[in-house]
Amino acid sequence: MKPLALEDVLDRAIVEFDRALRTVAGAHHAERPSPARDLAEADLDAAARQHSAALMRVNHVGEVCAQALYQGQALTARNDHTRASLERAAREEGDHLAWSMDRIRALGGRPSLLNPLWYAGALAMGVGAGLLGDRWNLAFLAETERQVEAHLTGHLDKLAPEDAPTRAVVAGMRDDEARHRETAVALGAAELPAPARRAMRAMGKVMTTIAYRL
Ligand SMILES: [Fe+2]
Numbered sequence: 001m002k003p004l005a006l007e008d009v010l011d012r013a014i015v016e017f018d019r020a021l022r023t024v025a026g027a028h029h030a031e032r033p034s035p036a037r038d039l040a041e042a043d044l045d046a047a048a049r050q051h052s053a054a055l056m057r058v059n060h061v062g063e064v065c066a067q068a069l070y071q072g073q074a075l076t077a078r079n080d081h082t083r084a085s086l087e088r089a090a091r092e093e094g095d096h097l098a099w100s101m102d103r104i105r106a107l108g109g110r111p112s113l114l115n116p117l118w119y120a121g122a123l124a125m126g127v128g129a130g131l132l133g134d135r136w137n138l139a140f141l142a143e144t145e146r147q148v149e150a151h152l153t154g155h156l157d158k159l160a161p162e163d164a165p166t167r168a169v170v171a172g173m174r175d176d177e178a179r180h181r182e183t184a185v186a187l188g189a190a191e192l193p194a195p196a197r198r199a200m201r202a203m204g205k206v207m208t209t210i211a212y213r214l
């Protein structure tokens with residue numbers, strides 16, 4: 001493992017800065033078509049539509065945080081193979097960001113007002129985990145992906161059965177998150193201690209509760 005040189009970090013930071021701006025501004029373009037693309041909008045009543053939009057705002061916040069976590073990873077990774085292997089997952093998170101934003105718009109909702117704050121918090125945590133070394137960085141990523149996957153499964157229970165486009169996006173994202181977790185584990189992620197996993201779940205709960213409203 002090579003030491004992390006300041007100029008490497010600065011070089012990477014310049015590349016990531018543009019991505020950060022687009023993330024917070026909600027101006028991200030998907031590389032893959034949205035799973036909702038060919039599905040007709042459901043005829044939802046106002047309450048169901050608002051509920052769907054709020055759930056997608058929560059998921060969009062999750063994807064803003066995923067951008068920050070993967071950026072933190074890219075900024076601090078010691079191992080070039082690890083960094084390159086996670087690039088695909090990071091690009092897919094960009095798709096999720098755009099897909100969930102599209103759903104928010106289609107449902108007449110708005111993204112979280114606190115996105116810059118979510119982003120900054122997640123980046124600080126991602127860089128913090130990165131400073132502990134790749135094994136712990138990957139452990140944090142893998143556990144995040146596991147919790148997001150479980151959270152998205154929960155949303156499939158909460159979304160109206162007739163809201164096919166939103167359900168398709170959530171299911172598509174969930175499948176990707178499962179693969180992202182497998183990638184992080186295959187790259188040598190450590191197993192996070194149970195108290196850390198519990199703390200992450202508690203934090204996730206606070207975040208989703210706030211983002212549902214704001
Ligand atoms: Fe994602």
Ligand SMILES: [Fe+2]
Nearest residue numbers: 145176177180
């Ligand atoms: Fe993911």
